Amino acid sequence: MRKIALILILCFAGNAWAQDVHFSQFLANSFVLNPAMIGVQKNDYKATLHRKSQWASVSVPFSTFTLALERKDILASHSIGVQFLNDIAGDSRFKTSGLNFTYVKSVATSKENTFRFGIEFGLFQRSIIVDDLVFNKPENLSNFNFTFPDISLGVANQFFLNEDLLLETGIAFFHINKPKQSFTDDAICLNQKINFHTALNYAYKDNLSIQPKLVFSSQDTDKEFLLGFDVNYLLEGERDILLKSGIADRFSDALILYFGAEIEGFSCVVSYDVNTSSLTNASNNKGGFEFALVYQWKVKKKIKIIEQEICPKYI
Numbered sequence: 001m002r003k004i005a006l007i008l009i010l011c012f013a014g015n016a017w018a019q020d021v022h023f024s025q026f027l028a029n030s031f032v033l034n035p036a037m038i039g040v041q042k043n044d045y046k047a048t049l050h051r052k053s054q055w056a057s058v059s060v061p062f063s064t065f066t067l068a069l070e071r072k073d074i075l076a077s078h079s080i081g082v083q084f085l086n087d088i089a090g091d092s093r094f095k096t097s098g099l100n101f102t103y104v105k106s107v108a109t110s111k112e113n114t115f116r117f118g119i120e121f122g123l124f125q126r127s128i129i130v131d132d133l134v135f136n137k138p139e140n141l142s143n144f145n146f147t148f149p150d151i152s153l154g155v156a157n158q159f160f161l162n163e164d165l166l167l168e169t170g171i172a173f174f175h176i177n178k179p180k181q182s183f184t185d186d187a188i189c190l191n192q193k194i195n196f197h198t199a200l201n202y203a204y205k206d207n208l209s210i211q212p213k214l215v216f217s218s219q220d221t222d223k224e225f226l227l228g229f230d231v232n233y234l235l236e237g238e239r240d241i242l243l244k245s246g247i248a249d250r251f252s253d254a255l256i257l258y259f260g261a262e263i264e265g266f267s268c269v270v271s272y273d274v275n276t277s278s279l280t281n282a283s284n285n286k287g288g289f290e291f292a293l294v295y296q297w298k299v300k301k302k303i304k305i306i307e308q309e310i311c312p313k314y315i
Contacts, residue, residue: 020174020193021064021087021096023052024248024256024271026215026226027199028292031068031083033215034172034195035102035118036154039072039079043265043296046070054273054288061288062089079104085124091132098124100150112160116170122150128183148179150190166201193219207234211246226250244269253277254287265296 023029029050030037039046050066068083083100104118127145156170174193182188199213211230217223228248235241242262249255255276260269273287 020219021085022217022224023050023064024226024250024254024273024290025050025258025269025292026197027213028269028294029066029068030070031066031081031085031100031102031120033197034154034156034170035120035152036104036116036156036170036172038070038081038102038104038118040116040158041070041072041296044072044299046072046294046296049293052288052290060091063087077106077108079106093127093129095127096124098122114158116156116158118154118156120152120154122152124148124150126181143183148181148190149177150175150179151177164203167198168201169198171196191220193217207236208232224250224253228256239263242267267294268292
């Protein structure tokens, strides 16, 4: 068990630049899915807290935390967003933290069809602590932390097939500038990544909707394919409660189960990854928990009250 854990830790420390952080609830985090999907919420503002913890059964847990704020139509057809990200991995405490700033322009070609174009600029710092690591030979680690800029682009399309069917599709290109990523003097760059995603929202009944969805990611030699199916059920009452559930499969990696609820603009969804990869002997099929807290609200517009002046009456 210790050998497997050590191999996992060292591999991650040596090749962490090869693959980005990723979430099982990928539609809940547009910043790492597709910048063009920022501002697609129903209300004016959207705040998201997203956290994932995994591999606790193998080593020191790998923990990812993000906090984001999105503003829809700050000007007509212009949306913006900002996200803080903090990711810490394994015994090396391999840390990535920083901010993403995103701008989106939407273009409606008809009432049913809208294109969205997004650009994202990030500024991040990476660091590593080697005190608890064991190397077979001395490593020339001359730089234990560094800062780098990161640029990404995305395009998305929202198309209403009819009043009950909405098709959302997009493609995003991350790390276009290929920032340098190395704790040594080697010229190692962050590999560019492509995300393709699509989801079909089908309002089957007034209180029941389903959503098949998929995402495909490619970054250098790393490929990821996730296929999922969501079911949402509305419990009508004095306060409507939207129940959310679903299942997804990240091929050759994990089976994902999730459940949550939404009430008055606030939603919470919890998911769990059941490990199905070649690491099952070490993990005992244990993956990790993930939860997403989302709150949406509208801008309260001030109602201008015009007071009428009453003319005095004279006799």
